[in-house]
Amino acid sequence: MVAASSTSTRMFEDSVVDQTWRTLSAGSIPGLRVVSVSREGVFPATNVVVLFKHDTRPHCQFGMRYPVWDDDDDERCRHAGFQVNTLVANLREWIDAVDLGLPLDCGNAEVAWLDDQN
Secondary structure: OOOOOHHHHHHHHHHHHHHHHHHHHOOOOOOEEEEEEEEEOOOOOOEEEEEEEEOOOOOOOEEEEEEOOOOOOOHHHHOHHHHHHHHHHHHHHHHHOOOOOOOOOOOOOOOEEHHHOO
16 A cells, blocks of 8 residues: 555545545436445545445435555555446445345344445
8 A cells, every 4th residue: 555645645535435426426326325425434444435225225224335445555546436436336236236235124223234344
C-alpha cells in the first residue's frame, strides 16, 4: 500500500463515496434504492458503507461495507472508478447470486448487513 498525504487520501475516499452514490442512484442495480453512502473508519482501514433497500424485501434496510484500500498494492485500486465498479459488481453478486442473496429475514436489526459484517 502506498502512503499518501492525509489530504489526498481524504479526497480519494470522498471521490469513491461520491461516485458510489452517483452510480447506484442512477439505477445500476435494478430494484435497489440507495438510502445512504458514507465513509467509515480511517486510513488504511476505511470502508465505504452503503445502506439500501431492495424491491424484493421492501420492509428491510440492508447494508454493505467495502474496503477503500487494498493491501496488495494493485495499481488499479488507486483509481476511484475501479473501486466503485468493483463495489457495484460485488453488491450485484450479493443480490443476484443463488448461494448469497439478500437475507430472507431482517429480524429486529435496524440494518441487515450483508455477510453479517456489523
